[in-house]
Structure formats: structure tokens, C-alpha cells
Amino acid sequence: MVDTDITISTMDDQLVLDLAATIRHDGHGGVADDLNTPAGLTRWLRERPEDSAVSRAVDIRRYTADEEALRAVREVRTAARALFARAVAPGPPSRADAGRLPAAGTALDVLAAAAARVPTVPRLLWPADGQPVVVREWLTGAAESGPAERGPVERGVAEAGQGPGPADRLAAVLAEAAMAFLAGPGRELLRACPAPRCVRYFVKEHPRQEWCKPSCGNRARVARHHARRRAVPPEGGAGG
Numbered sequence: 001m002v003d004t005d006i007t008i009s010t011m012d013d014q015l016v017l018d019l020a021a022t023i024r025h026d027g028h029g030g031v032a033d034d035l036n037t038p039a040g041l042t043r044w045l046r047e048r049p050e051d052s053a054v055s056r057a058v059d060i061r062r063y064t065a066d067e068e069a070l071r072a073v074r075e076v077r078t079a080a081r082a083l084f085a086r087a088v089a090p091g092p093p094s095r096a097d098a099g100r101l102p103a104a105g106t107a108l109d110v111l112a113a114a115a116a117r118v119p120t121v122p123r124l125l126w127p128a129d130g131q132p133v134v135v136r137e138w139l140t141g142a143a144e145s146g147p148a149e150r151g152p153v154e155r156g157v158a159e160a161g162q163g164p165g166p167a168d169r170l171a172a173v174l175a176e177a178a179m180a181f182l183a184g185p186g187r188e189l190l191r192a193c194p195a196p197r198c199v200r201y202f203v204k205e206h207p208r209q210e211w212c213k214p215s216c217g218n219r220a221r222v223a224r225h226h227a228r229r230r231a232v233p234p235e236g237g238a239g240g
């Protein structure tokens with residue numbers, strides 16, 4: 001059976017799930033981390049869709065991540081996974097990091113601090129021929145140099161060397177996306193996949209969905225089948 005990608009309500013929700021999923025089953029019974037090195041972060045960013053929220057932070061097709069950006073993104077990921085573990089309770093959390101995540105209060109503080117690395121203000125856009133819409137703009141200028149320079153968050157990337165750096169901007173957009181997801185309808189549908197070896201969080205798309213992907217369902221059924229066979233004494237005959 002072919003694995004199908006999970007599609008959920010918003011791009012930002014998908015971004016947060018994708019970030020959490022960088023800690024994943026390695027295919028050999030262990031856990032792999034796609035964000036172990038700056039190169040891993042660079043690769044992950046390049047794999048995001050063009051209109052992903054991270055493209056508001058950096059030019060995802062050309063940006064090369066450094067240690068500082070890696071640290072910032074991993075911090076947000078740890079906080080998000082800690083809050084994912086809280087969201088799925090009383091169900092079991094992902095086995096990948098259960099027991100070594102920060103407390104929920106600490107995780108919430110980490111997200112708040114990350115979002116605050118790039119202060120934003122609301123701005124109403126109202127084109128003559130369109131509907132009014134509120135966008136968030138970055139405040140990138142220094143206070144003493146007069147009015148703050150503003151770069152619309154929704155449109156383009158701040159100039160290099162001006163205002164918050166890439167690590168700040170990545171942390172801020174990922175933290176905001178995590179906050180929006182956790183405060184939105186996806187949180188109640190979040191589950192840790194119970195399939196053997198899988199460590200993935202997913203959002204249930206229909207009430208009977210048990211696994212993150214059909215392949216996990218297949219693996220779980222095979223495991224249950226073998227467990228039943230082992231439970232039968234060899235000379236018992238039942239189930240052959």
C-alpha cells in the first residue's frame with residue numbers, strides 16, 4: 001500500500017507537524033533526528049513548500065543554516081513536542097522522547113520567548129479592489145534611529161544584517177505556528193501513532209483513523225498476528 005501524505009487545515013499546522021516529525025523512526029528500530037546538524041536544517045528548510053511560513057523568515061531555497069539557527073529551531077521543536085505530549089494525554093506520548101521533555105509551563109515559556117525574538121505589530125491592508133485583511137509586520141528598526149523600519153511578515157524577507165537574524169526569525173515563525181496549532185482545532189485530533197517503532201505525531205483525519213500512515217497500520221496488524229501465533233503453544237494446533 002502506498003503511503004499518503006496527511007493533509008490538514010492550514011499550511012502552518014502542517015509546518016508544525018513536519019517540524020515535530022524531524023524526530024522519526026530510522027527504519028531499523030531506532031530513532032533518527034533530521035535536525036542533528038546545520039546541514040540537516042538547511043535540507044529540511046529546502047524541502048518545505050514555497051509558501052510555507054518559514055519562507056517568511058529566510059529564503060528557504062538559498063539559505064544555509066548555521067549552529068545558532070539549528071539551536072533556535074531545535075529549542076522550538078522540543079517545546080512543541082512537550083506540548084504535543086500534553087495534548088495527547090491521557091493517551092501515550094511519542095516514545096521517541098517521552099520522559100525527557102520539559103514541563104508544559106517551561107515549554108510555553110520557550111515558545112513565548114521564541115516568538116518575542118521578532119516583535120510584530122498588526123497592520124490593516126485594504127486594497128481599493130479587495131477585502132481588508134490584518135497582517136503582522138516585523139519591527140526591525142532600532143528605536144533611537146527614528147521610526148521603526150517595518151518589513152511586512154507576509155511579503156518578503158528582511159534585508160540581511162538588518163534587525164533580527166535568521167535564527168531569530170526562524171524561531172519566531174515556528175513558535176507562532178506551534179502556538180496557532182495548539183490553540184486550534186488540530187490539537188484535539190492529535191495522536192501519537194501506536195504502531196510498533198513509529199514515533200510520529202499525526203492529526204486524525206477521520207474518527208476511525210488509528211495510525212499515522214497505512215503502512216503503520218499494516219505493520220501493527222502483522223505484529224499483532226505474530227503475537228497471537230506466539231501465544232499459541234506449538235502443539236496446540238489452533239491457528240496452525
Ligand SMILES: [Zn+2]
Binds near residue numbers: 195200212216
Ligand atoms: Zn505511524
